[in-house]
Amino acid sequence: MKKQFENNRQLILYFIKGSKTYFILAILFAAAASLFDLINPRIISFTVDSVIGSKKASLPAFFNGFIQGVGGITYLKSHIYLIGVFVVIVAIIGALFRYLFRLFNSKGAEKFVKVMRDGLFEHIVHLPFAWFTHNPTGDIIQRCTSDVETIKRFLSEQLTQMLRIIIMIVLSLYFMSTISIKMMLAAAIFIPIIVTYSLFFHKRIGATFEKADEEEGVLSSIAQENLTGVRVVRAFGRERYERQRFEKQNTIYTKAFMKLDILITWFWSIGDGISGLQLLTIAALGAYFGVKGDITAGDYIAFVSYNTMLVWPIRSLGRVISDMSRASVSIDRIRYIMNSEEEEDDKDALNVDMHGDIVFDHVSFRYNDDGPLVLDDISFAIEKGTTLGILGGTGSGKSTLMYLLDHLYEVSSGHIYINGVDIKHINRDYLRKNIGLVLQEPYLFSKSIEENIAIGIHSATMDDVEEASKIASLNEAINHFKNGYKTSVGERGVTLSGGQKQRTAIAQMVIRKTPIMIFDDSLSAVDSETDMKIRRALEENIHDATVILISHRITTLMQADQIIVLNKGRIAEVGNHQQLRSQKGIYRKICDIQNIGEDNS
CATH class of the missing domain: 3.40.50.300 (P-loop containing nucleotide triphosphate hydrolases)
Incomplete structure (x- = not known):
């Protein structure tokens, strides 16, 4: 008997086995890219405070060794262009890692979706004849195309970046904490707020998307019937009736997706508002602590840079949670097909002489x-x-x-x-x-x-x-x-x-x-x-x-x-x-x- 998938995780792991290496490499390169993205603000902070200014530099041993190797801070003051060169080198290395991330992520996604399509088709052709009498062709096609693409998009655009997002958040908060614990906590307090409202929308978006997906399946069935039976439609003069039937279902489908769009609009609008409030809060606190002398100008620039970098992964984390509901619906619809029992012969099935009574x-x-x-x-x-x-x-x-x-x-x-x-x-x-x-x-x-x-x-x-x-x-x-x-x-x-x-x-x-x-x-x-x-x-x-x-x-x-x-x-x-x-x-x-x-x- 073919494997039954008890949950969505098992189904994803079943199809991802052929592309697992690609996704692991993509995550590693994404993490490396995130790390290099976070280096430049520290370089800028060091330049403003210790090269242009007179603050004593407190850098990791690796950077201190590198600075001494090029002649020390005094040498950098008269050759400041070297810092610019170093910034460019770090940016190029980060860009290379981002390229490798996208390359392996794309390869993994295409390999994954190919395995899924092949597996679905192989399974469908072995399903009992009776199964097809209960499942419209248009809906089956919808599951094997639109739902597969939804899963692929979620896996390649959101889920594979999940670790990158988490790494980015952790590293950003760490670097921010080295500048100001109070400002770091002020920035971090917005993370649970975004996660909470994302979870609030998660269930609602999922239910609405499922309804819209089902209506799209009905619409696909009507289109498929009319395209394959066009001669019958023409012969009986049913063009007007079928057009009205299609338009009626298209209206239902459009309303369902408009309802989904309204939910998503609210989701992103609230997210934009919270993100804007976070940026404003950090800007105000930075100015306040700067006037008090608690942070330097270089640290303020670096902190604002880290906070700007933090906004994207936090928003992306909320998007992952939101889109997870859509992907979950699509995975459920694919799992329904994969859990439908195939025709199976007895273990000792015979090949008898068919020339008989x-x-x-x-x-x-x-x-x-x-x-x-x-x-x-x-x-x-x-x-x-x-x-x-x-x-x-x-x-x-x-x-x-x-x-x-x-x-x-x-x-x-x-x-x-x-x-x-x-x-x-x-x-x-x-x-x-x-x-x-x-x-x-x-x-x-x-x-x-x-x-x-x-x-x-x-x-x-x-x-x-x-x-x-x-x-x-x-x-x-x-x-x-x-x-x-x-x-x-x-x-x-x-x-x-x-x-x-x-x-x-x-x-x-x-x-x-x-x-x-x-x-x-x-x-x-x-x-x-x-x-x-x-x-x-x-x-x-x-x-x-x-x-x-x-x-x-x-x-x-x-x-x-x-x-x-x-x-x-x-x-x-x-x-x-x-x-x-x-x-x-x-x-x-x-x-x-x-x-x-x-x-x-």
């Missing part, structure tokens, strides 16, 4: 635990190499039967056997590779026709593609295209007609030559003549495969070895065409409606 043994199914039964006590058998036809009204459970056979859903009760083995004990990947399924609504990728046909088998040759397209009666249509098999089908096959898309999907399955082939109403968009040509080609080229035909068209099913009729999730009738045609049941009524006479049998 298929048996549905008292199978019942409901989509939700408290939902109605979609299939109710279904039992039937399909002999290997034969053809089964399935007929039933909309919502009778025809497609659901095939989804269960492909193990896309778990049966609520009962068993499905292939060659005597319950499909629960068959390796899912192996099972699905050996079951060809043409969906009721075929999905084609934005690739060429050739690539779409060969998408299920990497070793397919052009001859294989052409053979499959002939069986699917697609080759004639392809020959009329300017670029032939290289013709791009567009997103979701938008440039092809409904019948061409269905035939491409049939060729896509036929090329795989699977032991079990399922046609889920996949001939509904082709005319009767093409329907017949495809069925004949299948009979001639597929000899040992077990075929399941789902259709509303009697002519598609009438040659099947066995036909079952579903009605409201239960089997209403079983038999071949002649047997069912002779009974006065659902099948007979549909035959009469479709004008299928005895001569057709």
Whole structure:
């Protein structure tokens, strides 16, 4: 079973393992840059008080040694430009460390976000089919893009600077304390005030951001639906309705973010006010203590410089606390995906011979635990190499039967056997590779026709593609295209007609030559003549495969070895065409409606 993340910290540590070294180096260089930033005010203070003035210098042993090495304070008085050179050197070294900090921080952030995206995608493609029915595509995309970027931005712009901020605060307060304990305490008293109001806004910003993020997910879903279903929107003249629907949701989303912006505006305005008050307080106290003679002019300049440096990290610390609420929401949304259980096979899952009988043994199914039964006590058998036809009204459970056979859903009760083995004990990947399924609504990728046909088998040759397209009666249509098999089908096959898309999907399955082939109403968009040509080609080229035909068209099913009729999730009738045609049941009524006479049998 895949690792479950109990909290956000575990999730971040899981994804950060590939970029940990980058972030450690970034923090070390950030600390070094902070240290060098704090050296220059002491140099300026020393210059004003001891080089220009006459105050006895009290410097660390390292600096005293350096000063004596260049000739002492007397030499510096006549060569003051050396101090300027030293200031420039310190600034250049600090700038170099800041560059290295940003370099490794950026590399770490990009590595982190790549690992997160790869991990998310890998996990999502292994989630159960049922999971996607409960989670809109737009919301999933929102989590994998916007939320990932929010986490990346927090980690790279705020969290990695946390230690730098703390180091900057500690060092600034230390250097300030060497100048004036009283003024240092006056500056430090504003730190808990900023942290307190940041914590006050933290929860409120988080809740508001979560609401805005969810509304953005809904908006993304609407946009995604309309862009992929643009032909349906146009065909039914729904442009105005969909525009109003989008604008309504966009208004809701905008209001949610405006509420967030108001909170953030209050947060920053209060912060600006407190920071301004701190600067004013230090300026006033510095002037007061300067007049009293408690501090020198050089110390005052240095203290004001340190206090100015202190304002930024204190404000940044408040921002980290505030932005943490936004990042926490995004991490929770990513953690929801990562904690969703993947499909898992039994430890001793089998790869059985799929050329065998298929048996549905008292199978019942409901989509939700408290939902109605979609299939109710279904039992039937399909002999290997034969053809089964399935007929039933909309919502009778025809497609659901095939989804269960492909193990896309778990049966609520009962068993499905292939060659005597319950499909629960068959390796899912192996099972699905050996079951060809043409969906009721075929999905084609934005690739060429050739690539779409060969998408299920990497070793397919052009001859294989052409053979499959002939069986699917697609080759004639392809020959009329300017670029032939290289013709791009567009997103979701938008440039092809409904019948061409269905035939491409049939060729896509036929090329795989699977032991079990399922046609889920996949001939509904082709005319009767093409329907017949495809069925004949299948009979001639597929000899040992077990075929399941789902259709509303009697002519598609009438040659099947066995036909079952579903009605409201239960089997209403079983038999071949002649047997069912002779009974006065659902099948007979549909035959009469479709004008299928005895001569057709």
